[in-house]
Amino acid sequence: MSAAARSVASGDYKQVVEAVGPREVQSMAVAFNEMVHQVQTGQQMRRDFLANVSHELKTPLTSIQGFAQALLDGAASDDEAREHAARVIYEESERLRRLVEDLLDLARLDAGQIAFEREPVNLKMLLESVVERLAMRAASKGIRLENQMPEISTIIGDGDRLAQVFTNLLDNAIKHTPKDGRVVVRGETEAGWVSIHVDDSGPGIPSEDLSRIFERFYQVDKPRRGGKGRGVGLGLAISRQIAEAHGGRLVAQSALGKGSRFTIQLPIVRPDDETLVQPLKESS
Ligand code: ADP
Numbered sequence: 001m002s003a004a005a006r007s008v009a010s011g012d013y014k015q016v017v018e019a020v021g022p023r024e025v026q027s028m029a030v031a032f033n034e035m036v037h038q039v040q041t042g043q044q045m046r047r048d049f050l051a052n053v054s055h056e057l058k059t060p061l062t063s064i065q066g067f068a069q070a071l072l073d074g075a076a077s078d079d080e081a082r083e084h085a086a087r088v089i090y091e092e093s094e095r096l097r098r099l100v101e102d103l104l105d106l107a108r109l110d111a112g113q114i115a116f117e118r119e120p121v122n123l124k125m126l127l128e129s130v131v132e133r134l135a136m137r138a139a140s141k142g143i144r145l146e147n148q149m150p151e152i153s154t155i156i157g158d159g160d161r162l163a164q165v166f167t168n169l170l171d172n173a174i175k176h177t178p179k180d181g182r183v184v185v186r187g188e189t190e191a192g193w194v195s196i197h198v199d200d201s202g203p204g205i206p207s208e209d210l211s212r213i214f215e216r217f218y219q220v221d222k223p224r225r226g227g228k229g230r231g232v233g234l235g236l237a238i239s240r241q242i243a244e245a246h247g248g249r250l251v252a253q254s255a256l257g258k259g260s261r262f263t264i265q266l267p268i269v270r271p272d273d274e275t276l277v278q279p280l281k282e283s284s
Contacts (some may be wrong), residue, residue, distance in 0.1 A: 001029060004036075013040050052217040056099055056232050060092035095232075102234040106216070109241045116245055117158040123196065124149045126159055127185055130166045134174060142179040145170075149187045152194055156269045157246045165239040165250070166198070169262045172235065173200035176260070189268065193248075198262045205254040213252060214240045239264075 004015040015036050019029040067085040070076040076085045108114045131147045138145035166185075173183040181201040188195050205213060209220045219233040236250075243250040248266040 001025070001032060004032065008036060008039070013043065049216060053103065056217070057096070060095050060099075064089050064092045064096075095230075099232050099234075102232065102238060105238055106234065106241070109238065109245070114161075114245075116161060118156050119159060120154045121157050121159045121162060122154050123162075123187065123194065124151050126163055127166060127187075127196070130163055130170060131185065134167070134170050137171075138174050138183060141174065141177075143174055143177050144182045145174070146182070146184045149185050149196065152187055152189050153268045155194060155266050157266065158242075161242045162246070162266075165242050165264060166196070168235040168239045169198040169264070173198050173202065173260070173262075176200060176202035178202065192268050193265050194268055195263050195265045199259060200261075201259045204256040204258055205252065205260055206256060207254075210252055210254055214250070 001017050004017050007015050013036055016033055017029045019026040019033075021029075067076075067088045071082060071085050076082045105114075127147055127149045131145060135145055170183065170185070177183055177200045183201075184197075184199045186197045186199065205220060209218075212218045213220065214236045215233075216237045217233040219231070222233075240250040243264050243266070246266055247269075248264060250262065250264045252260060252262050254260040
């Protein structure tokens with residue numbers, strides 16, 4: 001076991017020790033194997049993350065470079081072609097800006113560098129303003145966007161960050177719901193918790209993807225997605241982290257062909273409560 005520990009210390013993580021000998025040694029061996037497994041998983045996640053970031057940066061950069069080149073060497077020869085090239089460059093750089101913003105957000109959340117406000121938040125009012133901002137987009141797609149949020153307890157939290165979560169959930173719902181569909185915000189309180197549901201009448205999410213959509217960069221049908229407005233798969237990861245920083249959680253349910261429901265649950269904390277915002281560690 002000590003030889004294996006030394007190997008791990010020098011960077012060789014492929015170590016498994018056999019759980020034999022006295023009980024204490026056995027349980028130590030089990031703990032050792034668990035630790036090595038965790039380190040390996042962490043390393044794999046870091047590698048995947050880097051590969052994803054590089055890929056997401058490379059795709060827009062390649063088209064920006066290609067279209068800029070076309071403008072420079074005159075391959076975009078008429079006004080229409082030049083306008084098209086400029087538009088692609090604009091849209092792709094916009095996409096890069098959003099990606100970098102999301103990455104910075106994640107890095108700050110990970111490092112615990114974001115100081116969350118602790119202010120009374122009236123969820124009904126907050127949702128009204130978020131829904132109002134997205135109303136035009138929904139209407140232009142012929143989607144009925146309804147806010148059925150009841151007047152429920154004020155919670156303590158960071159209004160701007162919660163607005164970011166609701167914007168992301170509603171934005172996704174509108175994006176995935178077809179014409180003439182419906183997106184509804186509902187809310188309820190139960191035993192010290194408030195739940196806010198965002199329901200859509202979109203295509204739903206396959207059950208094998210449902211537990212993974214909160215992972216960084218995970219997108220259902222990634223290879224087939226494309227075009228303007230496509231995301232990078234960071235929104236739900238960020239939203240879940242914000243929910244957890246409020247001591248709450250974010251979960252999804254879905255029925256294929258019927259629609260999806262995203263629910264954020266937040267604890268109702270008394271405004272005078274000093275014990276606060278302990279992240280609730282849970283996934284899925
Ligand atoms: P993005 O929207 O940038 O792709 P998100 O993290 O917000 O990233 O969402 C991850 C994935 O979850 C999306 O790519 C999509 O496949 C799926 N998804 C999210 N919300 C919905 C929804 N309301 N209906 C169907 N699929 C959804």
